[in-house]
Amino acid sequence: MGTNDFLKVLPEMVTFVRVAEVGSFSAAAGMLGLTPSAVSRQVARLEKVLQVQLIVRTTRQLRLTEPGIEAFVRCSELVKAAQDTMAMAQQYASAPRGLVRISAPKAFARHVLHPHLLSFLHRHPDVDVQLIVSDRDVDPVREGVDLVVRLTQDPPQGLAARPLMDVQxxxxxxxxxxxxxxxxxxxxxxxxxxxxxxxxxxxxxxxxxxxxxxxxxxxxxxxxxxxxxxxxxxxxxxxxxxxxxxxxxxxxxxxxxxxxxxxxxxxxQSTYQGRACVLYPPNRFMVPKCRVLIDHLAEALAAPHLADGRRPGHG
CATH class of the missing domain: 3.40.190.290 (D-Maltodextrin-Binding Protein; domain 2)
Incomplete structure (x- = not known):
């Protein structure tokens, strides 16, 4: 069996676990929203791929074979891991929690962001923040940073931007x-x-x-x-x-x-002026921990934007 052949029978493994748990094709079918015959075919397909018999079928009951018992243990672990993954993702998707790494230029980080990050941390006790203070242009994708604050009139291609405030x-x-x-x-x-x-x-x-x-x-x-x-x-x-x-x-x-x-x-006409924006990789599934921090900073720093197009930089 090839290294990735298991990908073809993941649904069959789930079906097999349910059959083994309830001891019935029809009961498992009810749980899975399938017909008993479809459940039987999936188990048979898994047995064919594994080349071992997993279940002994009689008119009155189902019994796991010795390899069936071993397969049930391992397939159950797989199903449990998938369920835990879904639960973990739901936790991250439903409430702000975890670490946010945010980068900003030195002076802006110290005198503008820092006070508002303190208030954010008090408001969101399940979110931690790592502030990376640097005047160089940090690449959020390459350097594993969630959010980057930069003074820019033209956000780099491939990054989304949320305006925070104007600087002159x-x-x-x-x-x-x-x-x-x-x-x-x-x-x-x-x-x-x-x-x-x-x-x-x-x-x-x-x-x-x-x-x-x-x-x-x-x-x-x-x-x-x-x-x-x-x-x-x-x-x-x-x-x-x-x-x-x-x-x-x-x-x-x-x-x-x-x-x-x-x-x-x-x-x-300084290089250190323009629009302060928070930059981040575009993602329609933005995690709440980043979304609430962006919203917090945007609300706290909202200001009329610049009327001209002065080029921003460092200070």
Whole structure:
């Protein structure tokens, strides 16, 4: 018998187990929704494939042969495993449970996702979360990650996307710093100021702006360069100059008045802005643990989307 021949007689194995359990072709037929003759043919087909007699048929009763007893034990294990698999799947399909692995860029993960993941864990005690903090583009399929948060206007092919919130980059400084420097009415005025830039790429100190149909670019300089937005914010708060910050990073300081926006009428053309989306492999059978986490984040982070098409990136 070939390695995969058993696939052809799986239904017959189930039928045989039911016949052996109830001791009757007609009773097994009633359980399976078949006719007694159909049940008899299935058992006969299984015996033919196995090349052993499983059941001795008499006019009054059925009796398992010695190989029939052995086959019943093994086939029963198979049926039980199938039933357990169905029950397991039903558990996962009916209620949120299990581990969700989610990846997000560093600053966004720390300052946006993290607080909402804590509230999610309290709300769903049967779901665990592994947060993978990385600024590189994680491949959910290749790396076995359930959900990936990425700033993107164009989700990669082969992945579904759920928008979470919009992110833009702001220029901020302390009122004290601005009070002691030259007035800033145009991007070109930044030349005479200390500016805290990203420093990841050669042109990160080339700051580009747009106001309506007008574009401007200025090469800025400063005493502190850092590719971490939280560190740049601390530099700004320390009075070191004007920093470029994701809006979610600057929001609390702006609300408290410890920093103010610089050139608010100009859109800063940063790579770290756009639409924050949660990406995942499309699946019409999405498990509840992922669905409830996506819904939780989308509800918590809902915001008006960007009007332009600025290209997102890292910060």
């Amino acid at each position: 980059t702001l220029l901020c400084a302390t009122p004290a710093y601005l009070a002691r420097g030259e007035a800033i009415g145009h991007p070109h005025d930044l030349v005479s100021h200390s500016c805290l830039s990203l420093g990841e790429h050669e042109r990160d100190n080339h700051w580009r702006f747009r106001r309506g149909d007008e574009d401007a670019e200025v090469v800025v300089h400063g005493r502190y360069v850092a590719n971490h937005s939280e560190i740049r914010l601390e530099g700004v708060l320390a009075g070191l100059g004007i920093g470029c910050l994701p809006d979610f990073m600057a929001r609390q300081a702006l609300d408290e008045g410890t920093v103010v926006r610089v050139l608010p009428e100009w859109a800063f």
